Structure formats: structure tokens, C-alpha cells
Amino acid sequence: PALRADVVTIFPDYLAPLRLSLIGRAAQTGILDLAVHDLREWTHDRHRTVDDTPYGGGAGMVMRPEPWGEALGALVPPGTTPVPRLVVPTPAGRRFTQAVAVELAAEPHLVFACGRYEGIDARVAADAATRMRVDEISIGDYVLNGGEAAVLVVLEAVVRLLPGVVGNPESLTEESHAAEHDGLLEGPVYTKPPVWRGHEVPPVLLSGDHGAIGRWRREQALERTARVRPDLVPVPVAGRGLDGLT
Numbered sequence: 598p599a600l601r602a603d604v605v606t607i608f609p610d611y612l613a614p615l616r617l618s619l620i621g622r623a624a625q626t627g628i629l630d631l632a633v634h635d636l637r638e639w640t641h642d643r644h645r646t647v648d649d650t651p652y653g654g655g656a657g658m659v660m661r662p663e664p665w666g667e668a669l670g671a672l673v674p675p676g677t678t679p680v681p682r683l684v685v686p687t688p689a690g691r692r693f694t695q696a697v698a699v700e701l702a703a704e705p706h707l708v709f710a711c712g713r714y715e716g717i718d719a720r721v722a723a724d725a726a727t728r729m730r731v732d733e734i735s736i737g738d739y740v741l742n743g744g745e746a747a748v749l750v751v752l753e754a755v756v757r758l759l760p761g762v763v764g765n766p767e768s769l770t771e772e773s774h775a776a777e778h779d780g781l782l783e784g785p786v787y788t789k790p791p792v793w794r795g796h797e798v799p800p801v802l803l804s805g806d807h808g809a810i811g812r813w814r815r816e817q818a819l820e821r822t823a824r825v826r827p828d829l830v831p832v833p834v835a836g837r838g839l840d841g842l843t
């Protein structure tokens with residue numbers, strides 16, 4: 598497979614959507630080798646305990662290191678090659694962006710550690726870092742209850758970049774946040790009918806004048822990016838084209 602992905606979580610059912618559609622097909626066609634594991638497999642007490650009170654006090658509970666140590670040891674036994682990358686979603690992680698998705702899509706093996714409660718005992722990532730690359734990532738500046746939703750987001754963004762997953766690879770470069778699109782947002786899209794509830798499709802798109810269409814689309818992308826995401830609009834660089842893009 599192009600990518601092997603192991604996900605460890607106390608809510609394996611939460612990852613069921615990965616069996617559907619795009620990612621499900623990638624798994625069936627052998628492009629993606631996905632395995633979801635229940636962390637409690639690596640507990641040994643009657644109550645299958647995965648959490649305990651935080652040292653130093655504070656609200657909530659912290660995930661115990663032992664089950665995680667055993668889970669990662671079982672999934673990545675010493676001597677495993679290629680050494681996987683451990684991806685740990687956390688509110689305190691580096692921002693997950695398209696560039697990070699491209700980076701992860703180049704990896705042969707990813708292991709995702711889904712935390713819950715107030716997070717995972719910090720020694721788990723520290724210990725793993727002695728054997729593999731550990732990436733603590735956040736999918737955005739909002740608070741979730743655990744890492745599972747982040748894994749759904751990250752795996753969708755990563756798997757769609759794998760060769761053979763998306764029918765039309767060209768669409769991968771023409772979309773928002775793709776480097777080839779200068780990181781601009783894409784403009785509006787239209788399909789038939791040419792008039793719908795009195796709303797016309799912009800005539801240039803029906804003109805067949807591909808030069809004009811290309812210019813119009815770029816203008817729309819720039820305008821929309823400036824309105825919705827001014828932070829993404831490239832600043833003109835001295836000595837380059839008028840709009841700083843060419």
C-alpha cells in the first residue's frame with residue numbers, strides 16, 4: 598500500500614466513517630492499509646482503566662502512560678522499518694495545513710494517537726520520540742473533546758493526495774490552499790442549467806474563450822481571497838508582475 602495508517606483510540610466506532618467513500622475505497626483498493634485499535638486492548642485491570650488524576654492538581658483526568666506505551670510497542674515493535682511517524686492531535690499542536698498534509702502523504706506509515714480527557718501523559722510522546730518522529734498537530738483554533746475528529750480530518754486531507762485515490766488528479770492542484778494555485782481560494786463554480794431561478798451563469802464561462810475564462814477565474818480567486826482570507830493574499834514582490842503573482 599502507498600500508506601499504512603494505525604489509529605489508537607478509546608472510541609474505535611468514532612473512526613467508522615473512514616470505512617466509507619473516498620477513504621473506504623482507498624482501503625479496499627489497497628492504496629491505504631488502515632487499522633483502528635482500541636487502547637483498552639492494552640489495559641489489564643478489571644475496569645480497563647485508561648485515565649487517572651493529574652499530578653499537580655487541576656480539573657479533569659489524564660490518560661495513563663502504560664497502556665499507550667504497550668499499544669505503541671505492539672504497533673511499532675523495536676526494529677520496525679520503515680519507522681512510522683506518530684501523529685498526536687492536541688490543542689497545543691502545530692497548525693495542520695495543506696503543506697503538512699503533503700508532508701504526511703509522503704510517509705509510508707502513520708500511527709495516530711487519539712487522546713481524550715485532558716490529554717495523554719507527556720512521557721508517552723517523549724518516550725516515542727526516542728524511536729520515531731512525533732508530530733503534535735492541531736487542526737484549528739477551537740476546542741474539541743478528543744483527537745478522533747482531528748484524525749478524520751487529517752486522514753481525509755492526506756489520503757486524497759495519494760496517487761490513484763482522487764479520480765481527477767488535476768483537481769488537486771487547482772483547489773484552494775494548493776501551492777500550484779498560489780495558495781489562493783478558488784472562485785465560484787457553476788454547472789447546468791445556464792439560468793436557474795433567474796440567476797445567470799457568468800457569460801464569460803459560456804464564451805469558449807479560454808484565455809478570458811482563465812483571467813476571470815484568477816480575478817475571482819483574488820477577489821474572494823482578499824475578501825474572505827486577506828492573510829492568504831500574496832504581497833507584490835519588487836520586480837515581479839503587477840499582481841505579485843506572476
Ligand SMILES: N#Cc1c(-c2ccc3ccn(Cc4ccc(CN5CCCC5)cc4)c3c2)n[nH]c1N
Pocket residue numbers: 686687688690711712713714715716717734735736737738739740741742743744745747
Ligand atoms: N487536533 C486537535 C484539537 C483538539 C484536541 C485534540 C486532542 C485531544 C485530547 C483531549 N482533548 C480535549 C482537550 C480539550 C482542551 C484542552 C486544553 N486544556 C483544558 C483546560 C486547560 C487546557 C485539553 C484537552 C483533545 C482536544 N482540540 N482542538 C483541536 N484543534
